[in-house]
Amino acid sequence: xxxxxxxxxxxxxxxxxxxxxxxxxxxxxxxxxxxxxxxxxxxxxxxxxxxxxxxxxxxxxxxxxxxxxxxxxxxxxxxxxxxxxxxxxxxxxxxxxxxxxxxxxxxxxxxxxxxxxxxxxxxxxxxxxxxxxxxxxxxxxxxxxxxxxxxxxxxxxxxxxxxxxxxxxxxxxxxxxxxxxxxxxxxxxxxxxxxxxxxxxxxxxxxxxxxxxxxxxxxxxxxxxxxxxxxxxxxxxxxxxxxxxxxxxxxxxxxxxxxxxxxxxxxxxxxxxxxxxxxxxxxxxxxxxxxxxxxxxxxxxxxxxxxxxxxxxxxxxxxxxxxxxxxxxxxxxxxxxxxxxxxxxxxxxxxxxxxxxxxxxxxxxxxxxxxxxxxxxxxxxxxxxxxxxxxxxxxxxxxxxxxxxxxxxxxxxxxxxxxxxxxxxxxxxxxxxxxxxxxxxxxxxxxxxxxxxxxxxxxxxxxxxxxxxx
Amino acid sequence: xxxxxxxxxxxxxxxxxxxxxxxxxxxxxxxxxxxxxxxxxxxxxxxxxxxxxxxxxxxxxxxxxxxxxxxxxxxxxxxxxxxxxxxxxxxxxxxxxxxxxxxxxxxxxxxxxxxxxxxxxxxxxxxxxxxxxxxxxxxxxxxxxxxxxxxxxxxxxxxxxxxxxxxxxxxxxxxxxxxxxxxxxxxxxxxxxxxxxxxxxxxxxxxxxxxxxxxxxxxxxxxxxxxxxxxxxxxxxxxxxxxxxxxxxxxxxxxxxxxxxxxxxxxxxxxxxxxxxxxxxxxxxxxxxxxxxxxxxxxxxxxxxxxxxxxxxxxxxxxxxxxxxxxxxxxxxxxxxxxxxxxxxxxxxxxxx
Numbered sequence: 001x002x003x004x005x006x007x008x009x010x011x012x013x014x015x016x017x018x019x020x021x022x023x024x025x026x027x028x029x030x031x032x033x034x035x036x037x038x039x040x041x042x043x044x045x046x047x048x049x050x051x052x053x054x055x056x057x058x059x060x061x062x063x064x065x066x067x068x069x070x071x072x073x074x075x076x077x078x079x080x081x082x083x084x085x086x087x088x089x090x091x092x093x094x095x096x097x098x099x100x101x102x103x104x105x106x107x108x109x110x111x112x113x114x115x116x117x118x119x120x121x122x123x124x125x126x127x128x129x130x131x132x133x134x135x136x137x138x139x140x141x142x143x144x145x146x147x148x149x150x151x152x153x154x155x156x157x158x159x160x161x162x163x164x165x166x167x168x169x170x171x172x173x174x175x176x177x178x179x180x181x182x183x184x185x186x187x188x189x190x191x192x193x194x195x196x197x198x199x200x201x202x203x204x205x206x207x208x209x210x211x212x213x214x215x216x217x218x219x220x221x222x223x224x225x226x227x228x229x230x231x232x233x234x235x236x237x238x239x240x241x242x243x244x245x246x247x248x249x250x251x252x253x254x255x256x257x258x259x260x261x262x263x264x265x266x267x268x269x270x271x272x273x274x275x276x277x278x279x280x281x282x283x284x285x286x287x288x289x290x291x292x293x294x295x296x297x298x299x300x301x302x303x304x305x306x307x308x309x310x311x312x313x314x315x316x317x318x319x320x321x322x323x324x325x326x327x328x329x330x331x332x333x334x335x336x337x338x339x340x341x342x343x344x345x346x347x348x349x350x351x352x353x354x355x356x357x358x359x360x361x362x363x364x365x366x367x368x369x370x371x372x373x374x375x376x377x378x379x380x381x382x383x384x385x386x387x388x389x390x391x392x393x394x395x396x397x398x399x400x401x402x403x404x405x406x407x408x409x410x411x412x413x414x415x416x417x418x419x420x421x422x423x424x425x426x427x428x429x430x431x432x433x434x435x436x437x438x439x440x441x442x443x444x445x446x447x448x449x450x451x452x453x454x455x456x457x458x459x460x461x462x463x464x465x466x467x468x469x470x
Numbered sequence: 471x472x473x474x475x476x477x478x479x480x481x482x483x484x485x486x487x488x489x490x491x492x493x494x495x496x497x498x499x500x501x502x503x504x505x506x507x508x509x510x511x512x513x514x515x516x517x518x519x520x521x522x523x524x525x526x527x528x529x530x531x532x533x534x535x536x537x538x539x540x541x542x543x544x545x546x547x548x549x550x551x552x553x554x555x556x557x558x559x560x561x562x563x564x565x566x567x568x569x570x571x572x573x574x575x576x577x578x579x580x581x582x583x584x585x586x587x588x589x590x591x592x593x594x595x596x597x598x599x600x601x602x603x604x605x606x607x608x609x610x611x612x613x614x615x616x617x618x619x620x621x622x623x624x625x626x627x628x629x630x631x632x633x634x635x636x637x638x639x640x641x642x643x644x645x646x647x648x649x650x651x652x653x654x655x656x657x658x659x660x661x662x663x664x665x666x667x668x669x670x671x672x673x674x675x676x677x678x679x680x681x682x683x684x685x686x687x688x689x690x691x692x693x694x695x696x697x698x699x700x701x702x703x704x705x706x707x708x709x710x711x712x713x714x715x716x717x718x719x720x721x722x723x724x725x726x727x728x729x730x731x732x733x734x735x736x737x738x739x740x741x742x743x744x745x746x747x748x749x750x751x752x753x754x755x756x757x758x759x760x761x762x763x764x765x766x767x768x769x770x771x772x773x774x775x776x777x778x779x780x781x782x783x784x785x786x787x788x789x790x791x792x793x794x795x796x797x798x799x800x801x802x803x804x805x806x807x808x809x810x811x812x813x814x815x816x817x818x819x820x821x822x823x
Contacts, residue, residue: 118561126551
C-alpha cells in the first residue's frame with residue numbers, strides 16, 4: 001500500500017472529490033488530504049518529522065479534510081503532494097496584467113514594457129515566492145518524494161470577465177505558458193517536479209473547460225462554489241488530474257496497461273527510489289540539474305520520437321531553445337508541438353544508412369546541434385545519427401525510449417540528456433546508462449548496439465539493477 | 471566693549487556648541503555628534519518620496535522603505551513576483567526604472583524629455599545585434615530585440631516617471647558626479663560613456679563635459695522649477711554621494727578629479743539649501759568622507775562607503791526626523807537589500823583599468 005499525503009489549498013477539494021470517485025480502482029494507493037484555504041498553510045512548521053500549525057483555523061481545516069488529523073506525521077507517508085499554493089501557469093498572466101515582454105503579440109499600452117528575460121524573472125519570482133515552493137523546500141530536506149500539482153487554471157469564462165485574461169488567452173497564451181515552464185525549471189525543478197493540469201481538461205493553454213468548473217465544491221465536499229467562481233473545479237477535474245498523475249507514480253493506469261517498468265526488475269527502477277536521498281542517483285541528479293540550469297540555448301535534434309510528451313520532456317530537460325524534430329510516424333501532423341519546433345518527416349532505413357544521413361543533412365544543419373536524441377533506437381537510425389554526430393564534433397547522441405508518457409520515461413530521458421550534456425561517459429555516443437538500457441530494452445539485441453560493450457564498467461557496477469539482463 | 475552679561479561682545483559669543491569644532495567634533499566620538507543634521511522639515515510616514523541619483527541614493531531608498539515610508543515606485547514589481555535578480559534590470563532601485571542618474575543635467579534632461587520639452591539625440595544604442603536605451607543601458611543587461619521596442623519601453627517609462635514625480639510630496643536626489651558624456655552637436659548627455667555597456671564611442675560625436683558649479687546649480691534649479699509647476703507642494707532633499715569616483719576622463723589624477731567633483735557637488739547642494747526654503751541638505755557626504763571619521767566608514771578601496779557607514783548615515787537621518795526604523799522579518803526589502811546588489815553602471819569602467 002502506497003500512502004500519499006496531499007497538502008493544499010482550496011483547489012485540493014477537486015482532487016479530494018475526484019479521489020472519492022476512483023479510489024476503489026486504486027486498491028494499492030491511499031490518499032490523505034490536508035487542506036486549508038488560501039495562503040494559510042504558510043503557518044506550517046516542521047517539528048521533528050511532523051508538520052504542525054499553531055493556527056487553529058488551519059488545524060480545524062486539516063481535521064475536517066483528513067478525517068480527524070491536525071498534525072502531519074511525515075513518517076506515515078511514502079510521498080507528499082503539494083496542491084496549488086501559488087504554483088500555477090496563471091502566474092504568468094498575473095505578471096502580464098502589469099508588464100509586457102517585447103516578444104508578446106499584444107503589447108497593450110499601460111503596461112511596463114520589458115525584455116523577455118525580465119518578464120521571465122518576474123514569473124520565476126512568483127513561483128519562487130509561492131507557499132508551495134517554500135513548503136516543498138522544507139519537506140525535501142526530510143522526505144524523499146515531494147511533488148507539486150499546480151493550481152487549476154481558471155474557467156474559460158474568465159476571458160469575458162478580465163481584460164488581461166482575454167488578451168493573454170487571445171494572443172500570448174503560448175508565450176506565457178513557456179515563461180511559466182522556464183520559471184518552474186529554474187525554481188521548482190531544483191526542488192520537486194511540478195505537474196500542470198492535463199490537456200483534456202483545458203480549454204486553452206491558460207484556461208479550463210467550463211464543464212470542469214460547473215458545480216465546483218469546497219473543501220467540505222458539500223458546499224457548492226458560487227456560479228461566478230471561476231477558479232475552483234469539480235470532481236471530474238480531480239479525476240482527470242489524478243488519472244494523469246497516478247500512473248506516473250507506479251500506480252496502474254486506468255487508461256493504459258503499460259507498466260512503468262516493463263522489465264519488472266528491482267526496486268531501483270521506481271522513480272521514488274531514483275530520487276530518494278539514499279539512491280546512488282540522487283547526488284548525480286542534483287549535480288546534473290545544477291549544471292543544466294546553467295546551460296542555455298541548447299539545440300536539440302530529436303529523431304523517431306513517437307510521443308509529443310517526449311519532445312516536451314527533452315526540451316525541458318535540455319533547456320532547449322531550438323529543436324529539430326525528425327518525425328517518422330504517419331500522424332505527425334496531428335501532434336501539437338511548440339511552434340518553435342521544426343518538424344520534418346523522414347524515412348530512415350528505407351534506402352540505407354547513407355541515405356538516412358543524407359536526409360538529415362538536407363533537413364538540418366546538425367553541425368550546430370548540441371544534442372541528438374535517437375528515440376526507439378534501431379541500428380540503421382542509430383548509425384545514421386551517430387555518423388552525423390561524429391561529423392559535427394560537438395554534438396552528443398543520446399538514446400532513449402520515447403513511448404510511454406510516464407514519469408519513468410522522464411527520468412530515463414533526464415539521465416540520458418544529463419549525461420549527454422555534461423559529457424559523462426563517451427564523448428561521441430552517450431548511452432543511457434546500463435540501468436536504463438536494461439530496463440527499457442530487455443529484448444533488444446545487444447549485438448545491434450556495439451556501444452553497449454563500451455559502457456564503463458564502474459557505471460555497470462554502480463547502477464545496474466539487480467537481476468537485470470546483461 | 472563687553473556685552474550685557476559681561477562676556478566679550480562677539481558674534482561668536484552666543485553660538486551653541488555645535489558651532490565650535492572642539493565642542494562639536496574634537497570632544498565627541500564620531501558616532502556621537504549631536505545635531506549634525508537639522509532637517510528644515512520633518513518627514514512623516516504619510517510622505518511619499520520620489521528618489522533619484524547615484525548609487526548612494528539606492529541605499530537611502532532601501533532605508534526609507536525599511537522605515538515604512540512610502541517610496542514612489544511607478545514601475546514596481548509586485549512583492550509576490552520579486553526575485554533579487556530583478557535589481558539587475560533596474561527594478562526596485564528608484565521611483566522609476568531609470569537606473570542611476572549621476573548628474574543634475576541627466577536629471578533635468580530626463581524630466582524635460584518626459585514632459586515633452588526635450589528630444590534627445592541618439593536615444594538607442596546597439597551592441598551585438600541587441601538594442602539599448604542610451605539613457606539607461608544597464609536596465610536591460612541583454613538589451614532588447616529592436617530599436618522600436620526600446621523606444622516604446624522608454625515612452626512608457628517616462629510617462630510613469632511623470633506620474634510618480636507629480637504625486638510625490640518629497641523629491642530626494644543624490645548628486646554623484648560632474649563628469650558626463652554628451653552628444654557634441656546637441657548637448658544630449660548620457661548615463662554612461664558610449665561603448666561601456668552599449669553603443670560605440672566616436673570622438674567626433676561624443677565628448678566629455680565636466681559640469682561646473684553653475685551648470686549643476688542651474689540644472690537643478692531648472693528641474694526644481696519645472697517640477698514645481700506640476701507639483702507645487704513638493705519639497706526637496708539633496709545629498710552628495712560619499713563614494714569617490716572610480717575613474718576620470720578629465721586628464722587629472724583620479725583622486726584630484728574626484729575631490730574636485732565632490733567639492734563642486736557639495737557646494738551646489740549647500741547653495742541650493744541656502745537659497746531655497748523647500749530644499750533641505752542632508753550631509754551624508756560630510757559624515758562619511760571627512761577627516762572626523764578617519765576614513766573608517768570606507769571600504770578597503772577607500773572609494774565606496776562601507777555598510778557600517780551607510781547605517782550610521784541613515785540612523786542620523788532618521789533620528790533627526792524622529793522616525794524609528796523597525797526591522798521587518800521576512801520582508802521582501804530585506805531579501806533584496808544586499809550590499810552586493812547595489813547597481814552601479816560606473817563600476818563597469820573598472821574593466822578599463
